[in-house]
Amino acid sequence: MTENFPPLSEHGRAAATFAEAEDALLSRWPETRLEPSLDRIAAFAELLGDPQRSYRVIHLTGTNGKTSTSRMIDSLLRAQELRTGRFTSPHVEKMSERISIDGEPLDDEAFVRAFNDVAPYTHLVDADQPHPLSFFETIVGMAFAAFADAPVDVAVIEVGMGGSWDATNIADGDVAVVLPVGLDHAQYLGDTVDAIATEKAGIIKPGSRLVLAEQSPEAAAVLLARAAEVGATVAREGVEFGVVGRSPAVGGQTVSLQGLHGRYDDLFLPLYGAHQAQNAAVALAAVEAFGGDEPLSDDLVREAFARVDSPGRLEVVRRSPTVVLDAAHNPAGAAATAASLVESFAFSPLIGVIGVMGDKDVEGVLAAFEPEMTHLIATRNSTPRSLPAAQLGEMAREIFGEDRVTVVESLADAIDLAATLAEDGQAYGDSIGSGGVLVTGSVVTVGEAREMLKGRDVMRTDLKGNDR
Known part of the structure; x- marks a missing residue:
């Protein structure tokens, strides 16, 4: 060639x-x-x-x-x-x-x-x-x-x-x-x-x-x-x-x-x-x-x-609290991910960080995750196709309710906040240390989160200022 x-x-x-x-x-x-x-x-x-x-x-x-x-x-x-x-x-x-x-x-x-x-x-x-x-x-x-x-x-x-x-x-x-x-x-x-x-x-x-x-x-x-x-x-x-x-x-x-x-x-x-x-x-x-x-x-x-692995598919990338990445971006994928989390992890609370593309069935994805997520942080990834965080937050409040949704524009800050909420499980009536974070909604969102988290030992400190 x-x-x-x-x-x-x-x-x-x-x-x-x-x-x-x-x-x-x-x-x-x-x-x-x-x-x-x-x-x-x-x-x-x-x-x-x-x-x-x-x-x-x-x-x-x-x-x-x-x-x-x-x-x-x-x-x-x-x-x-x-x-x-x-x-x-x-x-x-x-x-x-x-x-x-x-x-x-x-x-x-x-x-x-x-x-x-x-x-x-x-x-x-x-x-x-x-x-x-x-x-x-x-x-x-x-x-x-x-x-x-x-x-x-x-x-x-x-x-x-x-x-x-x-x-x-x-x-x-x-x-x-x-x-x-x-x-x-x-x-x-x-x-x-x-x-x-x-x-x-x-x-x-x-x-x-x-x-x-x-x-x-x-x-x-x-x-x-x-x-x-x-x-x-x-x-x-x-x-x-x-x-x-x-x-x-x-x-x-x-x-x-x-x-x-x-x-x-x-x-x-x-x-x-x-x-x-x-x-x-x-x-x-x-x-x-x-x-x-x-x-x-x-x-x-x-x-x-x-020896099989599949990056970004229910991939555990952090512990204390556990952070899981999954690239689910349609209702069927979200439903499968939600069921797998219940079976294999049993997080309490589960804090979701979601950034989706604007051309997806956003309501369907949110509805699939709603029964399992204690709280949802609506955010976005760095691409122009990403649905604005505020718009995602509005749609999420219709499904999750006003008190279960927070909008954070920066993906890095959204993960930072999710980690804090997952660690402080008592805020939701749960024991400290049993919470987890799921970052999902798009392959791009997961890829950017994976790059942010890779090689970092102190997540909340290191993520500051790393907004993509």
Whole structure:
């Protein structure tokens, strides 16, 4: 990928540093500006030599759980000594998290190299198409090319949004994985479950294997019809595979899973919640479907699940008081997070810090958290898309009541106040030291909180003045 470059132009300039590569990518159309076409990414990939055709692919879509499931699939594949590429989005803290090889995100040097390998071709596509390449299309091209250069044996690819018109869909998945489909991104994908399912069904390719998480009847009908249309072989959660049993454990949970070709009992999964157990069952079925007709080694499965992590998904980042980060940003995700907190943590009081994007179902998210949160601190993250804290506070008071909501503009100060309230549990009639803090509402909010909290020993002192 590094030979015979066309001459560089201002639009296809090389980057000397990570910051320069990041700036060049962010100068393109944002992920929220969509024009439904695969023409640009297909033209881009063709100029790059169609790298997505040089390895096998497991392709994932769905409303919630894609990133965690992708990470579990990646771990199971690497346990079989396969070299993996993984593309996920959005990132939590750093853009390079989106492209991983052998389970590790590209370091700064590798990310710059990946950008420079494709940059000379971006302006050629821009000049030839009615619209320029977007940020997302460009980073998808980077990932596909980096995986080919590595080279990897298999790429685990998470869609950015939807399926049919997502830039990742120029790759043909040997296995298509559809996590639960619900209402999200309605302004882009449609305002009914069957409309959204129709869009997501586009990743199911002729002759592939479809691994289908538990779905609503409306979504299942659409997805199964697509599978029948293209001759895909179907494996359904709750029928061909699923969770047999689970129980909370220190640092996560113990799960027993029925796979497509075998049963795997008493596996330790260092992630919290029934939804993560279901994600594990889906990941196991996807890897079994990818590999053929033989069960996986019990030791291999046990080792792979034990080493899984998923940053920003019910992630404990502090103790005394405990601070948990979770990227739930729609009602279904918020409900799963709330249930998991009750099961695994039992905080009393639980202080919520929420910053959401303005285009989300904010009322639905707030309603899902209301029964479990003692007090809510409405705040915002640093992006223009973030709902203003005062507006979020107004909406929250309609659901939580006047006395259970505080508005704090700065995310850092909001976390600081939440920690104080959680520690001083007696203010809510609870014992000191039993409280916890949940920071949630958006991947961006969680990423900014994670960066603030990382490496800090005295949270309330160190957070002062660090408003993003």
